[in-house]
Every structure is written in C-alpha cells, then in structure tokens.
Amino acid sequence: MTAYHNEHPELPTENDMSDDKPFYEHHVFFCLNEREGKDCRPSCGKHGAEKAQKHAKQRIKELDLSGQGKVRINKAGCLDRCEEGPVVVIYPQGTWYTYVDNSDIDEIIDRHIVKGEIVERLKI
Numbered sequence: 001m002t003a004y005h006n007e008h009p010e011l012p013t014e015n016d017m018s019d020d021k022p023f024y025e026h027h028v029f030f031c032l033n034e035r036e037g038k039d040c041r042p043s044c045g046k047h048g049a050e051k052a053q054k055h056a057k058q059r060i061k062e063l064d065l066s067g068q069g070k071v072r073i074n075k076a077g078c079l080d081r082c083e084e085g086p087v088v089v090i091y092p093q094g095t096w097y098t099y100v101d102n103s104d105i106d107e108i109i110d111r112h113i114v115k116g117e118i119v120e121r122l123k124i
C-alpha cells in the first residue's frame with residue numbers, strides 16, 4: 001500500500017480534520033429527480049423541487065450562513081423516498097422533510113438550521 005503524501009499543500013491534511021468538526025454544520029440535500037412516463041413512481045422534480053432548492057440556497061446566502069463551517073445546499077438525485085416527496089434531508093442529523101412551498105422551506109431553515117429545532121409537521 002502506498003503511503004499518503006499531501007501533493008496539494010493547500011488542501012487540509014488528516015491532522016487538520018482531527019477535531020471531528022464537520023466540514024459543514026448542516027449539509028442539505030434536495031432531491032431533484034424527475035421521471036417521465038405515466039406509470040412511473042412519483043418524482044420530486046415534478047413537485048417544485050428545483051424551485052425549492054434555489055429558494056433555500058438564496059435564503060441561506062441572505063442569512064450569511066453559506067460556506068465552510070456553516071451550511072451547504074446541494075442538489076441530489078433520487079433518495080428513494082419518492083412517494084413521500086418532494087423530499088429534503090439535512091445532515092448530520094439525518095432529518096427528512098417534505099414541503100409544499102417556499103414558506104415550508106423558510107420554516108425548515110428558520111427552525112431546523114437557525115434554531116436547532118425539528119419541524120415536526122414537515123418531518124417524514
């Protein structure tokens with residue numbers, strides 16, 4: 001086995017990450033998968049997922065919560081909870097939510113991310 005050599009000194013080394021702090025305090029994944037065809041499973045992309053992901057990203061930027069040590073809003077493919085969607089999952093808690101509109105997204109951000117509360121009414 002080859003020993004690890006840091007060929008990219010600008011990148012963090014193993015020692016830099018030894019304090020167990022996650023790279024992002026909250027890492028948020030929106031399923032944007034979209035299926036075509038009338039006999040297929042439902043898909044988040046057909047229920048406003050892209051608009052919701054963009055709204056979340058913008059709101060996190062407005063709150064100055066975007067970036068390392070803070071929050072990252074990402075797009076994801078199918079997370080296999082299609083029938084409960086549209087879905088979003090927040091790590092490291094691994095909390096899953098569904099939503100209908102931007103006010104639901106705002107509530108998830110304001111309560112889960114900012115205040116550290118679970119939004120029971122949207123949890124799946």
Ligand code: FES
Nearest residue numbers: 031044079081082
């Ligand atoms: S399409 Fe979103 S979880 Fe499967």
